[in-house]
Amino acid sequence: MTKKKIVLLDGNSLAYRAFFALPPLTNEHGVHTNAVYGFTMMLQNILAEEKPTHMLVAWDAGKTTFRHKTFTEYKGGRQKTPSELSEQFPYIRKLLTAYNIAQYELDAYEADDIIGTLSKTGNEENFEVVVISGDKDLTQLVTDHTTVRITRKGITDTEEYTPAHILEKYGIEPLQIIDMMGLMGDPSDNIPGVPGVGEKTALKLLKEYGSIENVYKSLDQITAKKLNENLTNNEEQAFMSKELATVELNAPITIEIDELNYDGPDMEKLTSIYKELSFKTLLEKIAPAEANEPQEIIEVTIVTEITEELLADEMALHIEMMDENYLRADILGISLATEEKTLYIPFAVAKESDVLKKWLQADDKKKYSSDSKAALASMSRFDFAIQGIEFDLLLASYIVNPATTYTDVASIAREFGNMEVQHDEAIYGKGAKKAEPTEEVVAEHASRKAQAIWKLRPIVKEKLKDYGQFDLYHDLELPLASILGKMESTGVKTNKETLLEIGKELSAKIIDLESIIYEIAGEKFNVNSPKQLGVILFEKMGLTPIKKTKTGYSTAADVLEKLESEHEIISHILNYRQLAKLNSTYIVGLSKEIHDDGKIHTRFQQALTQTGRLSSINPNLQNIPVRLEEGRKIRAAFVPSEPGWLLFTADYSQIELRVLAHISQDEKLIEAFREGADIHTRTAADVFGVEIDEVTSEMRQSSKAVNFGIIYGISDYGLSQSLNITRKEAAAFISAYLESFPGVKQYMDDIVSEAKLKGFVTTLMNRRRYLPEITSSNFNIRGFAERTAMNTPIQGSAADIIKKAMIDMAARLETEGLKTRMLLQVHDELIFEAPEDEIERLKLIVPEVMESAIALDVPLKVDWEFGTSWYDTK
Structure with missing residues (x-):
């Protein structure tokens, strides 16, 4: 048993x-x-x-x-x-x-x-x-x-x-732990114990006398004068501490x-x-596939020869691949569907067909896609161009319900009640177990997706119209998909030799820093070991311990940053850690992502975040650290792909704060932006109650943290960590800020009330974020929803603005017949590559287009730079 x-x-x-x-x-x-x-x-x-x-x-x-x-x-x-x-x-x-x-x-x-x-x-x-x-x-x-x-x-x-x-x-014995706590106290629970008695003294007493009771019966035997005095003066406190430390074994559960x-x-x-x-x-690990059996038998024609008669004026279109990374994955086939017929074209047949190429390129032949960006980018690898995409199931579904992450067509179909499509993993498996099934199985699987697109289009389209979001979908997200697909296919030239050279420099600096740290410490040790580092810093060098863990001293970054002024070794250790991470994550990581054409082709995730922001993966080029000079240098590896070309970058200045000014209608913020004032200095002057010329760099830095923190719903805890101040001071700072900018405070109150009434908030372009938790009886859940209600309209509107700018910019480049290519979007920044003789024109049209993407009550401002690498544009 x-x-x-x-x-x-x-x-x-x-x-x-x-x-x-x-x-x-x-x-x-x-x-x-x-x-x-x-x-x-x-x-x-x-x-x-x-x-x-x-x-x-x-x-x-x-x-x-x-x-x-x-x-x-x-x-x-x-x-x-x-x-x-x-x-x-x-x-x-x-x-x-x-x-x-x-x-x-x-x-x-x-x-x-x-x-x-x-x-x-x-x-x-x-x-x-x-x-x-x-x-x-x-x-x-x-x-x-x-x-x-x-x-x-x-x-x-x-x-x-x-x-x-x-x-x-x-x-000692386990039960004597209570006596030990009674004598030495426990700061974490504010149990006082006996002053001057630590663990070592407490254990010595217990080994000799067995318990607190016996210690006090034997006070006359304790000859250490100060210890005897402390014990005598704190007898009541010692017994109380033991009582507090005793775990109840008979609670009325x-x-x-x-x-x-x-x-x-x-x-x-x-x-x-x-x-x-x-x-x-x-x-x-727990749900690799949900292998629901399809409910209906479908008829699929596997096409061996493509004729014009097979292709209709409007059809659902799905490109079938085994892998989600459509920039690398093999294309298995193309499925097409209408009300009357469903076709599956093996890719070996498709890529040899001029008839299909002509149909795909025809703008008057309407295509309804499962994921237009993936279709455009994957097919462009084989010199297929696609025009006339009128519907994108992924984007339409994402706008209707941004809270759901759609992993494949099956997950979208099931959201709207269509259970006919199986998940991809049910067909192909995953990881090492992936295997290509027979052509008949692939044909049926892909064709069910095409049928789902055809059936779901009118349903999802109607929801977009009901929610007043059709324009957001049709005029913003759908045209942006083709622009992003082109950017992904174009890629950005990445000089691997430069990356490796930067890696060598980083490695040399890491070795030098290691030597400096050893010299200051007076011995060699494992800098990456928190335990060994803790012993060096807090025992050997006598620095002030700020936080202890169960295994010793904390050497976390926030702890070391607070100790930086105490000893020169700290800055070297922090620098060592940063450089080591740069080397492993970015030098090695980016090198692996360079394709055979010498470029990195990141994928932009357009249907992921609830704020509407784009993110990038394989690799994430939006996350290269630029605070350190060594991190900025990594951008030197990103260069133009043509001789005699340059990179041109343009980014919005403080776009989210400008959106906040517009949405909140706060008079001070609007006035500051209209006057072109330094917003952080102006904020500091208002919050600290000083003249502009009296604002110190520390005041400005604090105000900058609050300005941006307000946008992201910062808490007193978050601000205290950011500024290395107490939570009380942080709370007072936030309170003073909101007093100085009453329009912002009113906006926050109003948007929370609106969210509770409607159940969602919207951006300036009517992107919704649903907040069912806003009426939760749980304070913490409700508090999070309230902060989200405050910041989503700001973040989401800023995301929508740069998307609109990208669409307008692509149109302007085409209208002017420029060779310039848009390569990347990194948060509020756009990166282009251009012939040198087009740079002067870009200086004029890029700010013009980006600053006029949307009309706000404050001006949008764009800064630009150009150079021979991304690094040289900063």
Whole structure:
């Protein structure tokens, strides 16, 4: 018979660990996900290692517990939970529900007390008990049947506490942990202990006298004068501290241990939340394919010879590929459909057909595509041009419901109730298991997609019109798709030799920095090891420790930045880390992405973000770091593809702040932009109440952080981290800003009210973002939705403006007969390559076109540069 094992998790502790162990992460909807993701990884690791028969996650019920009656300052001084973490707790609970893991909280008690009570019951009922937490207080629960695992490094490393381990580590028994905490206190819980008594002294006393009670019975034997004095003067505090540190083993819980059996997750619910949070890697592991059988038999003609009679004046068009990267993937075939017929043309037949090429190029032959950009870019590799695309199912569906990430035609079809199409993975498999099925299977699969396009077009088109979004789709997104497809096909010339040369320079600098660090430290050590670095900085060199982890001193970037003024070694370490990341991520990473034509062909994701912003992948060229000179130098590898040509860049200046001024109608902001004032200096003068010429660089920097932070819904926590100030100071700064700009404050209040009334917010071009959480009874979820309501119209409108500029710019280049090519869009910046003799013309028409893309109540401003590489344009 399998021994029963119960695993008890400290929910709050593990959530905090996950949040601070991982960098900030958000899904495409803007929801913070690092804590949920880290918690999930912990959970998976625990389940795999422990294989529990019973399981429970205990939560703290609130700020006030029975311990506060003993000591009102218990846990006092703790910082407020960051809103970026608070908003993730509901998702963690939802995740646990999907895993079928019981959760419990109890008014006036802490998670520790629930865990302690159940561990005691587990011991009595012959369970093997495993407790997992970041709180060492719980090591007092260790017995021969109860193991406590304390999280240490990252999200998976733990230290296992057994009676033998505690004896070896501390030289005491598990229950004496309570006495140790009573003597030394616990700053994290604001348990005072005895002043002057640390862990070393506490353990010495306990090894000699056994308990706090015996220590006080033996005060006359303690000869160290100061210690005796401290113990004598703080006797009441010592016993109170022991009481506070004692985990309650008889909490009045109403749940029985037999109710906590664990039988595995609800896969349907788990799949749903993984999708909601965009945990794609995790999702692939549990739901590689949803192989629903199609409902109807379809008739498909596999074409061996293409004639004009086969091709109609309007047809659904789908290009079938096994891989989502259409810039590299082989084309298997082309499926075409009307109401009356469905055709599948193997690509070997298609690429030899002049009839098909002529039909595809005919602007008066209407094509309804599943993904027009992918169709245009993939076919251009084989010298096929496509004109007359009148419908794009992906873009239309995305605009109707931007909250859904569509992975293939099947996911779109199912959104609108069409279950005829199978997911691609059901046909081709995935990863190493991918295999091309027979031509008949591919023909049917591709043809079902073409049929779905034909059937869904009138349905989705009608929704666009109902929502007042047809113009956004037809006049903005659809024409932009062909421009992006052309940009992707064109690519940007990338000099691999330059990249490798920059890599050599970085490697040399990294080695030099390593030598400097060793020399300052007085010894060699692993700079990449937080543990070894912590010993060097805080023990050997005596720097001030700011934060401790379970394994030692924190050497995270935010900690080191605060210590930069204390010692010269810190700046060298920070620089070392930055250069090492640049070398591995960008030099090596970009080198692998250069195609045979010597260019990088990034893919622009047009139907992903809820704000409408474009993103790029394979590789992400929007994310090359430019704050460091070494990062900027990476742009030197991007050059014109023709001799005698130059790169020309143009970017909007402070476009989101200008949009904020227009939308909020704040008089001060509008006036500042109309006068051409430095907006950050003007803001600083207003917020700090000084004259313009009295604004210091620090004031301007703070105001800049708030200006841009307001756009992104920054919290006091986020601003405090950005400016290295307290959360109280950050909150006061935000408050002062909103007082100085009442129009902005009024806009924020109004847009939240509007979102609650309508359930969505819109951009200037009527792009919607739905916010069902705006009326949630959960404060954290509602708060996130409110911040989203405030910033989406600003971010989304800025995204729409540059898209409009790209369309207008492409038309202007064609009208003027210029050879200039648009290559990249990087947030608010456009990058072109042009013959040198066209540069003077670009200086005039690019700002003209971009600044007139939309009429705002403040002027749009565009800055331009040109040079022999992307680096030279800055």
